[in-house]
Amino acid sequence: MTLEIKIDTRKQIVGIVLSIIFIIAGCVFLFNPKILGDHPFKDEAMFAISLTIVILFLALLIFLSYKIIKKTIGLIINDEGIKEQISAFGVGVVRWDEMSGFGIKKQIGVPFIIIYLKDKNEFIDRFSGLKKATIKKMQNHLERQLQLAR
Secondary structure, eight states: OOEEEEOOHHHHHHHHHHHHHHHHHHHHHHHOGGGGSSOSSOHHHHHHHHHHHHHHHHHHHHHHHHHHHTTOEEEEEOSSEEEEOSSSSOOEEEEGGGEEEEEEEEETTEEEEEEEESOHHHHHTTOOHHHHHHHHHTHHHHTTEEEEEO
16 A cells, blocks of 8 residues: 655745745845945855855756656655655655654644654665765764654
């Protein structure tokens, strides 16, 4: 039996709209930092802040647009385990034999599926490169669990 849970398109569209707003605002500040009048930043710092905002929200815009265009299924639960396709990490399949349990936790009103892992290090060792380094940095925060936003 397979259960597919779709990504909430409304949240994706809200994210896209907010990304576009931040990109436009970042571009305005990038090309005309004096629009704020007197500000506490030097022009170089304002340029760096604006450029960072534009780059981050452009990356988010591309990521969210890709998820909507591809009509990605968020979670696939089947006999093999749970396949996560929600986050930017894309941890893939978490097999049933790797889990010790799971639950639901709310953070800032957003429900998360929490998967408790038997051996977190064995799970992390499946990855390589930037994905592995990022997951390892978050390791202390995860505390033997994997959080998947819904």
